[in-house]
Amino acid sequence: MASLSGEVGGIRMESPVMLAAGILGTTGASLRRAALAGAGAVVTKSVGVAPREGHRGPTVVQVEGGLLNAMGLPNPSYRNFQEEIDIGRGGGAPVVASIFGAGAEEFVEVATGLDADGFELNLSCPHAERLGAEIGCEACNVEAITRAVKEEVNVPVWVKLTPNVADVVGLGLAAERGGADGVVAINTLRAMAIDVESGMPILGNRFGGLSGPAIKPVAVRCVYDLASALEIPVIGVGGIASWEDAAEMMMAGARGVQVGTALGMVEGYGVFRSIAAGLSAYLDRKGIGMEELVGLARRAR
Amino acid sequence: MRPISARIVEIVQETPTVRSLRFDRSLGPVPGQYLMVWVRGIDEVPMSFSYRDGITVQLVGEATRAIFDLEVGGSLGLRGPLGNGFTLSGERILLVGGGVGAAPLALLGEAAAEAGIEVTTLLASRCCDDLLFLKRFERIGEVVITTDDGSLGICGRASAGLSALQLQEFDQIYLCGPEPMMADVIGRCAGMETKIQASIDRYFKCGMGICGSCSLDPSGIRVCVEGPVFRADRLAGTEFGRYRRGASGIKLLRDG
Numbered sequence: 001m002a003s004l005s006g007e008v009g010g011i012r013m014e015s016p017v018m019l020a021a022g023i024l025g026t027t028g029a030s031l032r033r034a035a036l037a038g039a040g041a042v043v044t045k046s047v048g049v050a051p052r053e054g055h056r057g058p059t060v061v062q063v064e065g066g067l068l069n070a071m072g073l074p075n076p077s078y079r080n081f082q083e084e085i086d087i088g089r090g091g092g093a094p095v096v097a098s099i100f101g102a103g104a105e106e107f108v109e110v111a112t113g114l115d116a117d118g119f120e121l122n123l124s125c126p127h128a129e130r131l132g133a134e135i136g137c138e139a140c141n142v143e144a145i146t147r148a149v150k151e152e153v154n155v156p157v158w159v160k161l162t163p164n165v166a167d168v169v170g171l172g173l174a175a176e177r178g179g180a181d182g183v184v185a186i187n188t189l190r191a192m193a194i195d196v197e198s199g200m201p202i203l204g205n206r207f208g209g210l211s212g213p214a215i216k217p218v219a220v221r222c223v224y225d226l227a228s229a230l231e232i233p234v235i236g237v238g239g240i241a242s243w244e245d246a247a248e249m250m251m252a253g254a255r256g257v258q259v260g261t262a263l264g265m266v267e268g269y270g271v272f273r274s275i276a277a278g279l280s281a282y283l284d285r286k287g288i289g290m291e292e293l294v295g296l297a298r299r300a301r
Numbered sequence: 302m303r304p305i306s307a308r309i310v311e312i313v314q315e316t317p318t319v320r321s322l323r324f325d326r327s328l329g330p331v332p333g334q335y336l337m338v339w340v341r342g343i344d345e346v347p348m349s350f351s352y353r354d355g356i357t358v359q360l361v362g363e364a365t366r367a368i369f370d371l372e373v374g375g376s377l378g379l380r381g382p383l384g385n386g387f388t389l390s391g392e393r394i395l396l397v398g399g400g401v402g403a404a405p406l407a408l409l410g411e412a413a414a415e416a417g418i419e420v421t422t423l424l425a426s427r428c429c430d431d432l433l434f435l436k437r438f439e440r441i442g443e444v445v446i447t448t449d450d451g452s453l454g455i456c457g458r459a460s461a462g463l464s465a466l467q468l469q470e471f472d473q474i475y476l477c478g479p480e481p482m483m484a485d486v487i488g489r490c491a492g493m494e495t496k497i498q499a500s501i502d503r504y505f506k507c508g509m510g511i512c513g514s515c516s517l518d519p520s521g522i523r524v525c526v527e528g529p530v531f532r533a534d535r536l537a538g539t540e541f542g543r544y545r546r547g548a549s550g551i552k553l554l555r556d557g
Contacts, residue, residue, distance in 0.1 A: 024513035024523075026550045033521030044548070055550035057345030058378075060507040063304050071512060078548040087519070099408035124483070178408065195378060197306035200341050202378075268526075 002283035004276055006110045006290060008041070008256035009182025009233045010156030011094050011118050014275045015040030016290070017246060019246040020237050021098035021160065021258035022046060023118055028087025035091020038272035043258065046098040047114070048074045048120045048131075049106050054286075055127070056150050057206030063193050066239070067180065067261050070127040070205035071101060071162020085116050095157070100131055100250055104148035111149045111157075118155050121145060122182075123171075124162035126186030126209040133162040134189070139174035146178025151299045156181035158235065163215075163222050172234075173227040182233040184258065185222045189215050213239045220252045227295055228255020241271065243278020250279075250290075251297040303328065304378030305337045315357060316431050319401055320369060323355040328382050332409035333477075333500050333530040335547045336381025343367045347505045347525075348384065349477070351404035357399040357433070368408055380542055383508050387498050387530050391472020391480050397486055399425040399459050399478025400433070406477050406501055407434040421445070421471070423462045427452035465549035467494065476500065476533075484542030487533045497533035503540060504548055514550065517541065 005014045014032050018041040024030040025095065034042045061068050066136040075081070078099070085232030088095040094117035110247040111119050123136025135141045142159060159175035161168055163186035172183045188209025193202045201207070220236025227234045236254030240246050241262035249257050262271045283289060307324035314320050328336060330350040339345040340358065344364040351357035371377070387409050392411055396465050403424055410420045420442035426432045429452040438444045446454025447462040447495050448483040455461050468474070468490060470524060476483045476499040483499050490497060503515035503524040510526035518540040522531075536542075544552045 023511050024516065024521075026513035027516050027518065027521070027546070029515045029518045029521035030516040030523075031521075032519075033516075051549040051551055054506065056343070057379075058304065058339055060343070060509065060512070061304070062509075065510075067509075069507070069512075071506060072550050074506070074514065080551055189445070193303065195304065195306070196340050197376065197378075202339075204306065221405065249371065261511065264509040264526075266508070266511060 001197050001280045002078055002288060002289060008111050008195030009118070010060045011041060011096070011157050013040035013256070013270070016256035017191060017272050017275045018256060019043055020258035021122065023260040023263055024100070026203055028084035031084065031088030031095060032091035033269060034092035034272065036086065037269035038276055040095055040256065041094045041096055042091070043096045043120050044081070044085065045075055045090070046125065047078050047081045047102045047110060047189070048073065048111055049077060050079045051075065051080070058204055061143045061193050061202045063210070066210055067264070068191050068193050068203060068208045068210050069188070070203045070208030072205060073125060073128050076109045082114060085114065092117065097158055098160070099205055100125065102130055103135065104145045107145050108148050108152050110152050116155065116212060118158065119149060119153060120158045120160050120184060121149060122160055124160045126162065126164055126188055126190040126204050127207060133164055136162050136171070139170050142171050143174040143178040146175050146180050150179035157191065158182040158184050160184040160187055162187050163218055168222045169225050169229045172230050176230050176232050180232055182255070183226060183230065184235040186215070186236060186238045190216060202280045211238065212265060213237050213241065214227045215246060220248055223249055223254050223257055224252040224297065228298055240275070243275045243282060246275050246279055247282055247293065250293045250294070253295040253298055255294055304380050307379050308376045309371060310372050315433055318360045319357060319433060321351060321355055321357045322368070322371070323352060324379070327354040328379060329353065332381035332412050333386030333405050334382035334384050335529060336379050338365045338368070338382060339378030339380070339529070341378060347508065349405040349500065350408055352408060353430050355402040357401060376420065380508060381493050383528065384525060384529050387475055389416060389418065389502070391418065393419045393471050395439070395466065395468070395471040395478045395557055396420065396422040397425070397473045397474060397478070398422065398433070398460055398483040400427070400431065402500070403433040404479030406475060409436045409475060410438060410441045421466065423447070423459060424464065425459035425462065458482060458485070460489055463489055472496065473498065480542060480545070487536070493535060494534035495532060498530050499533055499536065500530045501528060501536070504546060513545065514548070538547035
C-alpha cells in the first residue's frame with residue numbers, strides 16, 4: 001500500500017486526512033476518537049479568550065448539497081481547554097488548536113495560553129460579529145495577526161482563509177508574508193435559508209456558513225489558485241467526503257485535506273479510514289506517490 | 302432536513318408545569334427518539350416524543366415559555382425523528398420514569414402493551430400533582446408510585462420504589478428522568494446493566510453528530526446520533542452521573 005505519511009504544513013502526520021475545525025472538536029474525547037478513527041491530525045473547535053455559548057438555535061440546517069450552520073463559536077475559553085487538548089493527544093495524532101480573537105492581542109493571548117502541536121488561526125468564520133471573517137477579509141489584518149502569533153509560539157501556524165472575498169490569493173499571500181507555515185482553504189460560504197411557512201430565516205443567527213458537497217468546486221478553485229501563488233503548503237477543506245474528493249483537492253495543490261460535514265452526513269468517524277484507504281489504493285493503481293499527486297492538475301496540460 | 306411546519310391541534314395541561322402538544326402530523330418515531338423543536342424567533346430545542354404526533358414540555362426556560370404561549374392553531378418547526386430509541390425486548394418489562402422523563406416511556410409502554418408485553422411502571426415525582434401520565438400507565442399495566450413528599454404512593458425517590466419490585470423478574474428495564482435518579486437506579490441494579498436501557502440528556506446544538514457538544518467522556522460517544530438511548534453497560538465509566546457540559550463546553554457538576 002502506498003504510504004500517505006509525511007509532513008503537512010510543518011506537522012508530521014501518518015495520513016493527510018484530518019479532522020476539520022469546528023466539527024466534533026469541542027471535547028478531548030471527541031478529538032481522541034477522531035484520531036483513533038484514523039485522522040492524521042485533529043483540529044479543535046475554535047477557542048477564544050472567554051467562554052461563549054454561541055448563537056441561538058437552530059444552529060444547523062440541512063440544505064441542498066450540504067449544511068448551513070451558525071454555531072457562533074461556542075467554546076469554554078482557552079483557560080478551560082488545555083485538558084481537552086491533552087486528552088485529544090491520547091489518540092496518537094497531532095492536535096492543532098483552532099483559535100480566534102478580536103485582534104492580534106487576543107490571538108496571541110490564546111496561542112501562548114495553550115500547549116498544542118500547531119495552531120490554526122480562524123480568520124474566516126462567516127457568522128460571528130467582529131471575529132473570524134470580519135477581520136480576516138482584510139489582508140493587512142491577516143498578515144499582522146499571523147506575524148504576531150508566529151513571534152510568540154514555536155509550533156507551526158496555519159491560517160484558515162475565508163472564501164467570501166474577491167481575492168483569496170491576496171489573503172494567502174498576506175498569511176505567507178506574516179510567516180504562516182501553511183494556509184487552510186476554505187471556510188464556509190456565507191449563506192442563508194428561509195422557512196417558507198413563516199417567512200423567517202431558519203438559523204437563529206439569520207445567516208450562516210454553507211459547507212458540504214455544494215462548496216467543493218469553490219474550495220478546489222481556491223486551493224488551485226492559492227497553490228499556484230504561494231510557496232507555503234495549502235491544506236484543502238470544503239465538501240470532502242470520499243477519496244475521490246480528497247484526490248481532486250490534492251491534484252489542485254493541497255498537501256493535506258480536512259473533513260468536516262461528511263462526519264455528519266456520510267459515515268461518521270469511518271470517513272477518515274475510508275478516504276485514506278481509497279487514496280492509498282489509487283496511488284498504487286496509478287503507480288505514483290503523494291508528491292506526484294499534489295498539484296497534478298497544475299502540471300497537467 | 303429542513304424543519305417541517307406542524308400545526309398544533311390539541312394542548313393538554315398535564316401537571317401545573319407540564320403541557321402536551323399534539324400536532325397535525327405524525328413523524329413516525331420509534332419510542333425514545335427525539336425531535337428538534339424550532340420555536341420560531343426564539344430557539345431550537347431537543348424534545349422526546351411522548352406521542353407519535355406529540356411532545357410533552359416542562360416549563361423551564363425561554364424556549365419552553367414561548368411554547369407555553371402558543372395556542373391551538375399555532376405552529377412549530379420540527380426536525381425528526383432523530384437518534385436511536387428504545388429496543389423492545391422480552392416478555393415482562395419495567396419502566397422507571399421520573400418527572401417529565403416519563404414522557405417517552407408512556408409511548409414505549411403503549412407500544413409494548415400492543416405487542417403483548419407485560420408492562421410494570423415505577424412512576425416517580427416530587428409530589429402527587431406532578432405525576433405525569435398516570436392514567437396512560439395504569440391502562441397498560443401495574444403502576445408503583447413514589448413521591449418525594451409522600452403525598453401519594455411510597456414516600457421517597459424512585460429508588461425507594463425499587464424495593465417494592467422483584468427486579469430479577471423483568472427481562473428489560475427502561476429508564477428516563479433526572480440523571481441522578483437514573484444513575485442511582487443503575488447503581489442499585491448491579492449485574493443487570495445489559496438489561497437496562499436509559500434515555501439520557503445532554504446539551505445538543507446540531508442533532509446530527511457534527512457539533513460535538515453532546516460527546517460523552519471518555520470515549521466521545523455522540524448522544525445526539527448514537528443515543529439518546531443507551532444500554533447501561535455502555536454508560537459505565539463515562540461522565541454519566543458525574544458531570545455534564547453546558548452550551549460553551551464547560552463542565553458542570555452533577556445536578557440534583
